[in-house]
Amino acid sequence: MSTITILVLEDEPEVRAAIARDLEPFAGSFRIEMADAADDARSVIAETLEADGEVGLILCDHLLPGLRGTEFLIELDHDPATAPMRKVLITGQAGHEDTIRAINEGGLDHYIAKPWTAEELHTVVREQLTEYVLAEVEDLLPYVNILDGPRLLEAISERGWDR
């Protein structure tokens, strides 16, 4: 089984460090990669896919140099290779219209407003990763302890019965 990557796209180093720190509870089971620009995020995704890995979740800032976070999320959603990735916008500044568009065009799964709390971030990441593994991963057992255990166990038992 390959390790699922959580990708953080955030241009400000202080904020990036804070998100990384808050993601530490997931560091044992997931690979956490940082990108400070959309281009760099594309590289990380490409390298991950090349190494037969998968990016399960992206946490993306909205105000990025040269690109809006929503635009990038929509771009990822339109590419079959990255479409399954769960996409979360984490920002203090997305305009109403940008957000609506991102939701309508399917790019956005969740929205976290800055400043966030560790608990809030954990909840969102856990939920989104749970959705991802339910949809994309066959062996759910390794994730029962770190993600939404009851849901995963339910799914395991359903799948077990199916077989």
Added chain:
Amino acid sequence: MTDRSVILMAAADSIERDRLRDQVDDLTTEVVRVEVVSGPAELRARLQELSAAGTVVPLVIIDEELESADGEMHSAATEVGAAVLQRSSPSAAAELETARKRIRRLQRTFFGDSGLSDDEVEEAMIEEIDRALDHPERVVYPPGTILLEENQPVDGIQIVMAGRVRLFRHVEGHDVIFHSRTAGRIVGLSATALRQPAAFTAQAVTELTAIPVSFEQLETALQKSQSLSIHLVDVLVRSLARRNLRTVEQRVHIDRLARELAVERDQLANALARLEQAQTRLIESEKMATLGQLVAGVAHELNNPVAAIERGADFLTEDIERLSAVHPRSDVVLASLERARTQAPLATREERELRRDLATELGDGALADRLVGLGIHTGAGAADLLEGLSEAERDARLDEMELYYRLGRSVRNLRSSASRIASHVKSLRSYARADREKRTDVSIEEGMEESLMLLNHKLGDIELVRAYSAVPPMTGFAGELNQVWTNLLSNAIQAMTDTGTLTVATRAPDPGHVEATITDTGPGIAEEDLARIFDLHFTTKEGRVEFGLGLGLTITRDIVERHNGTIEVESRPGQTTFRVTLPVDGVDATEHATKD
């Protein structure tokens, strides 16, 4: 030239003729010549001929030898209004003098000589009337008497000898009074001559002495006296000329009044526009003042927690250092803390490359990840720290170092974030000028940067190009000038919607001036709009107003002008440039910012 005036001389012989001719020699001129007749029959015939031809006979000289006892020739002469000179007459000298006067007058009238005053012409006419009508009666009118009435038929003229007459016309419920010189002393003349009803009412202002001359009397007089008709025409022409002149003068006067009215109307319209402008400016400056207070309040509220965070970060550092001092491997953990506090964060791509390189070097990806995360980038650095440790000891050491590294990172991030907040607060305060606005040395570049910081979130994909050159500071109101930059930048960004290039530039075109240009690559301003872009209320944003921003180009121009500067715009599709030029001296000491 046809004869205008002929002196007839009746003389029997040549000696007598020559003697008489001597007496009138001085009277003969180009228009007056002497003609000789031999007796009463010839005199009468000649008088009739001359009268029919319109020639005036001012004087008939009769040789006493020729005159019959019943004075036949004398009667014939006086019938046509001529003076008669008889050598034997006791009044011969006076009659000659009268004749001289009449002839001179005629001469001057014929020549169109302006030497004859209106009064003299009128005098002459009165004399002729007196002569023709045998000195008609003088009538005294009390003040207020209406001599003739507007739109009523006129049956004669009034020759005013003494007193004042007022002429007026009733127009839309008001009496329009004419200049007294319009008519002169002969009232009703033009109406009579033109066979029209009176154009105005004539009323005696004072007691009036006048000669009423009926239409019939005038006819009679005109038949009797050729010279009367000449004077009458002269008077009439002069009167009409006067009226014409008066009309021209009035026309000129009306034109001048109309021009003055137009100027006043423009001034009023201007004043109204300026008032409206002032009102808008007051509203805007009120808004800015409110914004300023708001920002000042928020800034104050923010500064306290920011100070606490900054200080707290410093205290944390000190306390952690003290705590670490008692740590068994204090050198190692303190070094880790110090690295985290002082190393600049790496670009994510760079960090990945370092991890990759170190993983290759050490042959251990997980270890490489941890080391790079601790700011250790080389195998040698790793060896220094981990040499001779067992795997379990190594992990414990790394755990500890990571703890201290994260502490250091957190402190560093606290500090840098707090100072970023502090700098934003400072910019906000400086932008909104929470402080009372004073004349200061203003840096155009700083103002532009502060405004850009506020508008940063609007930039999106728009590329920003800064082309600042070193320019001297200028004297002005920094907050007001910031409004100028913010407004122009905001307009430029709005013009480009999503993508394009925003270029801000400064330069000093000469030592006394600074110039700032803001160029966008938007669709440009239509030529018909360009002329009125600085007008009040003109907007292409469908009336959208943003609080504190987009103050309108009118206000922008006002501020620039208050700084004795100029603002220009050049636009074509794909490139619009606003150029603000400000004198280094800027505002005068007497100027006050609108906020004061």
